[in-house]
Amino acid sequence: MDIKTDQFQELSKKALTDGHLQQALQNLGAHIQAMRNSAFSLLDNPENLREQAHNIKRETLDRLDEYLEHLEKNVMRSGGQVHWARNASEARRLIETIALDKGVKTVVKGKSMVTEEIALNKGLIAHGIEVSETDLGEFIIQLAGEPPSHLIGPALHKTKEQIAELFSEKLGAKPMKDPQEMTTFARKALRQRFLEADMGITGVNFAVAETGSIVLFENEGNIRLSTTLPKIHVAVMGIEKVIPSLDNLDVFLKLLPRSATGQKLSSYISIITGPKRDGERDGAEEFHLVILDNGRSKILADEDLKETLCCIRCGACLDFCPVYLKIGGHSYGWVYSGPIGSILTPQLTNRKQAHQLPYASTLCGVCAEVCPVKINIPRILIALRQRYVEDSEWGKPNSVLEKGAVALYACTMRNRWLYEKVSRMARIVQIPFIKRGGLRNLPPPLNRWSRHHEVAPLEKTFRDQWRRFSKK
């Protein structure tokens, strides 16, 4: 998809005036938070589990090269093929080549953020291949030609009325009102595509180095169909998706569904090890695993930012983020949104273009509190801001006005005498702005604040008063 990260201001303003979206976000916040919290309350020691999950991810990242080689060896041993892609275009080319070599005409896809990241569909469609998203949410946004607005619920920005309209317009459905009726309609439309598809493409939730298996979590059964019905299965993963062994999966089985949808367990969990073997009835005949870097190794090399790669894409940070719940996913201008998008996108896409994203947070810290792998997102947001401000490799994109104001402010605060003088001066300068007991109609940029706030006038400072009352 087109990267619109530089339009954060405009997109977020638009989102705030979109009534449907605001309703959808309000519903999301109210429901998913309660479900997540109640699912977590059933765990004996959720804090301990989160700590374990964090440690597994961190330790894997510390020896990522070894685990990836291990994974490759074991995938090949089980009859699968492994392809390494340095960037999005290499990954697209690899998958297109597999498809074209095998004469693939139709593809069914399971929901996968990484294939959104590399804009895979566009490439395949350009080669005349028909690509069908089969996750209900993805199916809807594919029809609408829109990007996902949430990691887990890609179509949550759409109301059921809008979806019914879309089904009528694009698929000739009769007018429908009942969500169940609409789901049945989509299921029927998809069933034929599953049966006809030459290739199934999915993402990967976890790749197990020890066994060469990939693990997929889902609720609709569409991933199971996509990985077993077509002759060829291509799974795409970022390098950070590997875990050392099946034993490690236990922790994530408890944490991922709870964090993503508030379920104790997803409806379907598939562990796939290579293609189907002789005598087996189900499974693809060919299994390809595409392992993608696309900027991740650069993140890995940076101690302060590395933790970004612990993310298991559950979406909990979005569900709890007070900023995301106001502006929705599309405001962030690329496939990843919310707090994780604010740290991931600037590291995976054009830095300068995405520079507003790390600032699109109040640093309230709720994301870190709910993250199942304990990523300290506020800490990474601050580290990214620091890069933007102080590291010329990050383009120093902040405005001259901001830099000037910050320099003046800092200079004043460094000198007590000056701080006191400036404060006394400000108490005089403010006089014309005091109306009905408050500061009003302040000049820019202060009007960004005074537009929505009555500001109390500056008073005789505490320190000035202290001098007096401490002498008593």
Add this chain to the structure above:
Amino acid sequence: MRITLFIPCLIDQFHPQVGKNVVHILKKVGVEVDFANEHTCCGQPFFNAGYWKKAIPLAKRTIKAFKSAHVVVAPSGSCVHMIRKHYLELFRDNPVWLDQAHELSEKTYEFSEFLIKVIQVDDLGASLKGKVTYHDSCQVLHGLGLSSEPRQLIRKVRNLEFVEMERPDLCCGFGGFFSFKFPHIAEAMVEEKVKNILASGAEAVVGCEISCLMNIGGYLKHRGIPVRALHLADLLACGI
């Protein structure tokens, strides 16, 4: 017990009565209070916005200003969070300053934390007729892990009814630079906060962080809503 007061710049400039009330309360419970005249800003706004090189000299100033203090008390959760957690980060490659940052970090307390955890006083004899609710500021709650301490203090105020609002932990949308960079989002956030405050029926919202209180209180005043935003120290000083 003798403490040194840390007065955040926003309190110093806009709400000096908070500082005065802190002094009044502490003296009442027998704590002697000093003021370190040399401190200005802890550097938090600069650190949070990425201007670390600007934050470092301010952090050094603050460390020096409180060098001889035994205990530092600040009526501001975010400044304490800055000193306690972020100073260690700022000086992580500077062992000399890191030691001193550790020292300050360990002796600095947020106001309600100091009352409950250090001197273990929860009843200050305050009295106020009315109904209040409490806003969990993000740096107080998520940063310092303080949630029961301020509530315990509020509940001891005589004649006062305490009610919880819906989602007291929901961010009010201030976020320092955030509300200047994205005022439209900040407004939507404070609007939701205020909606929850009003639904609780409280006549005042109490907090331990002046920036949130200025955000919520300023918005309430702008909208002409007769609900006050009170610093915990302002509440605890009522009637004493």
